[in-house]
Amino acid sequence: xxxxxxxxxxxxxxxxxxxxxxxxxxxxxxxxxxxxxxxxxxxxxxxxxxxxxxxxxxxxxxxxxxxxxxxxxxxxxxxxxxxxxxxxxxxxxxxxxxxxxxxxxxxxxxxxxxxxxxxxxxxxxxxxxxxxxxxxxxxxxxxxxxxxxxxxxxxxxxxxxxxxxxxxxxxxxxxxxxxxxxxxxxxxxxxxxxxxxxxxxxxxxxxxxxxxxxxxxxxxxxxxxxxxxxxxxxxxxxxxxxxxxxxxxxxxxxxxxxxxxxxxxxxxxxxxxx
Numbered sequence: 559x560x561x562x563x564x565x566x567x568x569x570x571x572x573x574x575x576x577x578x579x580x581x582x583x584x585x586x587x588x589x590x591x592x593x594x595x596x597x598x599x600x601x602x603x604x605x606x607x608x609x610x611x612x613x614x615x616x617x618x619x620x621x622x623x624x625x626x627x628x629x630x631x632x633x634x635x636x637x638x639x640x641x642x643x644x645x646x647x648x649x650x651x652x653x654x655x656x657x658x659x660x661x662x663x664x665x666x667x668x669x670x671x672x673x674x675x676x677x678x679x680x681x682x683x684x685x686x687x688x689x690x691x692x693x694x695x696x697x698x699x700x701x702x703x704x705x706x707x708x709x710x711x712x713x714x715x716x717x718x719x720x721x722x723x724x725x726x727x728x729x730x731x732x733x734x735x736x737x738x739x740x741x742x743x744x745x746x747x748x749x750x751x752x753x754x755x756x757x758x759x760x761x762x763x764x765x766x767x768x769x770x771x772x773x774x775x776x777x778x779x780x781x782x783x784x785x786x787x788x789x790x791x792x793x794x795x796x797x798x799x800x801x802x803x804x805x806x807x808x809x810x811x812x813x814x815x816x817x818x819x820x821x822x823x824x825x826x827x828x829x830x831x832x
Contacts, residue, residue: 736779801828
């Protein structure tokens, strides 16, 4: 089997890997749940390649992410649910429907994207999906699903906090401005201090989470994505620590042997150097 730029070849490769008798034993034994972590990991690697500005890596990582889509579609086809073509049809239908100002008739294109149209279209899609599930005998309202339950649990915690807050804000459950959230953060810090004083491990974890949630909310009102902001700080910390490490090496010292005061002095140099 030769490589190809045609997506059908990748689908054939995935089908061959999943063939019960002749496929790869590891691929054959996988299911949606076992593959899901790899799907998330590949998405992060795409983001990493973009952050590094490495387009060669981006090409490869996008391929790895595409493989994840093909993998899940193959397993769904084996279960008699849907195939890769259905995935493509679903997303093309969604994109055309959500952009009437681009793909609609002359009247729709000239009108532009009216305020509230995006949410209206999404609501229509949700209703259609609900009706389709009912037609198949599945109750979309079972298991006590609520307004926020459509926000995926598997999202990174900071991102999920943001999505939960954004969705709650759509129905008016939100701060009107950023300043009161600073007071809320201070309140949560006070509750965390109280939990620390009591030495209550469960309360410490709970109050720490509340504080993080409030910080994400502040970022949202400041138009700062918490995930992106923390990623930037992570890289800044890595770069400054790298400076400390190499400065110690140049002086014949090591991280293991250096005192905290020595490392702190170099840390301040790193801050001034950047």
